[in-house]
Amino acid sequence: MKTKQIIDKFKPIIKKGLNQFVSERVNDKLSAALKSSVSTEEPEVQSESDTTEKADAQIITTPEELEAYTICKVVLKDTIPLDRLFYRDNRSYFNILLDDNIRKWILRVRFNSTGMKIELNDEDHTVYELENSIAIYNYSDEIVKIVERFL
Incomplete structure (x- = not known):
């Protein structure tokens, strides 16, 4: 019972x-x-790669970020060969780079709860708020000037 x-x-x-x-x-x-x-492999090397994999797992490249990269490729198609244009995603922003060199970043895309912002690598590091990634096209002249500085 x-x-x-x-x-x-x-x-x-x-x-x-x-x-x-x-x-x-x-x-x-x-x-x-x-x-x-x-x-x-040695255990130290393995632990470093594990740390890198964990950090990479926290970084998610969104379709909006890839769309921003594609728009930059369209803007710069007549300025540079497109195989010189790269991107790197970080936790806080998305970089679009020339020659895969972090010192030659063209613009950074940031997303937050209010929307999207881009930061241009001009003299003032100008920040623009955008409604969507297609609006990057409105700043094509500035983007071309930034790339021409690196050439």
């Missing part, structure tokens, strides 16, 4: 059993993961 005393008597036993079951499952999964990722 199921009474309060019987339930109280079996509660710690069941709790311990469930904890042991969960621990075994977690250990099995960890062991399997470790066996599949065994390599000849």
Whole structure:
């Protein structure tokens, strides 16, 4: 018969059993993961790559950012060969670069709760608020001037 005393008597036993079951499952999964990722690399190098992968996992390139990159390619198609144009995504902004060189950034795209902003790499680091990424096209003259400074 199921009474309060019987339930109280079996509660710690069941709790311990469930904890042991969960621990075994977690250990099995960890062991399997470790066996599949065994390599000849040094542990220090592996931990650095793990850190990089975790940081990269937090960075998500959105369609709006890729659209901004595409619009820059359209704006600059007559100024430079398009294979010189690159992008890098960070947690706080999206860079559009010349020659994949961070010192030659053309513009940065930032998204927040109020909308989209671009920061141009001109003398004043001018910031414009935009309704959407297509509005970048309105600043094509400024973008071309920035790229011409690097040529």
